[in-house]
Amino acid sequence: MSVIARPGDSGLATQTDGFAIVVEGLRKRYGSLVAVDGISFRVKEREIFGLLGPNGAGKTTTVEILEGLRSADDGQALVGGIDVRRDPHKVKNVIGVQLQSSAFFDGLNLLELLDLFAALYKRSIDAMAILKKVDLSEKARAKVSTLSGGQKQRFSVATALVNEPKILFLDEPTTGLDPQARRNLWELAQSIRAEGRTIVLTTHYMDEAQTLCDRVAIMDHGKILAMEPPDALIQRLLDKGFKGERLERSANLEDVFLDMTGHGLRES
Numbered sequence: 001m002s003v004i005a006r007p008g009d010s011g012l013a014t015q016t017d018g019f020a021i022v023v024e025g026l027r028k029r030y031g032s033l034v035a036v037d038g039i040s041f042r043v044k045e046r047e048i049f050g051l052l053g054p055n056g057a058g059k060t061t062t063v064e065i066l067e068g069l070r071s072a073d074d075g076q077a078l079v080g081g082i083d084v085r086r087d088p089h090k091v092k093n094v095i096g097v098q099l100q101s102s103a104f105f106d107g108l109n110l111l112e113l114l115d116l117f118a119a120l121y122k123r124s125i126d127a128m129a130i131l132k133k134v135d136l137s138e139k140a141r142a143k144v145s146t147l148s149g150g151q152k153q154r155f156s157v158a159t160a161l162v163n164e165p166k167i168l169f170l171d172e173p174t175t176g177l178d179p180q181a182r183r184n185l186w187e188l189a190q191s192i193r194a195e196g197r198t199i200v201l202t203t204h205y206m207d208e209a210q211t212l213c214d215r216v217a218i219m220d221h222g223k224i225l226a227m228e229p230p231d232a233l234i235q236r237l238l239d240k241g242f243k244g245e246r247l248e249r250s251a252n253l254e255d256v257f258l259d260m261t262g263h264g265l266r267e268s
């Protein structure tokens, strides 16, 4: 029996209050492979929620079901109050999805691309204001192919912001970026959350998850093994008597790198 409240359902409505995403018993198979094995979780509004796990754990499948891009076999998912399985197209009105920069048509500059996205969403936007938000106003008339890796990632976040989404999905947004560019992207994610949006982040970088996420779910073999704030998970491990092999120092090589090359944006 489902316990998910749908907006307007009497009695159960309070169960989804304050939650951007509610997932119950979600399941997906590819032939005999169970990629997502009956998972349940909730993401609070304005939360940065991390989905972690080794390759093949089922993160992308889960996220793409929530984005309305793949169909689930069983279970329920409400995203921004929309029942994704019932209304997969409607969910696109409330979510922002980052596209890989290789997907962008290079005949247009950044402003023109944002305007094109806005036209697809039937929205009128201030494209320059969006570029400013992601620190790319100086590149407004540049083509995507001329941007650095960090700039491309920030531009892909910009395209995901065009429809003013309530919920933003960031899929490994800092893979391949240098330390400054990663930190710039972290700041961007935090500023997007400060605007009242919810972020679902998949990442293989544990330092990124620890810095950004209010809570993380750790997935493996299609199941959620744990779901808590990073500090609580670390404390639980320490309480079990875990002793790291690392000799803790008050600085690491990344600090040296940042100290020498600066924390600011690299435009080259």
Ligand code: ATP
Binding pocket: 030, 033, 035, 053, 054, 055, 056, 057, 058, 059, 060, 061, 062
């Ligand atoms: P990664 O960290 O590598 O991105 P992931 O946690 O996102 O991994 P998924 O991409 O969701 O994992 O894959 C979960 C499992 O489902 C894997 O075993 C994968 O091989 C399988 N899988 C994913 N997509 C398909 C598909 N379209 N057809 C068949 N099997 C698939």
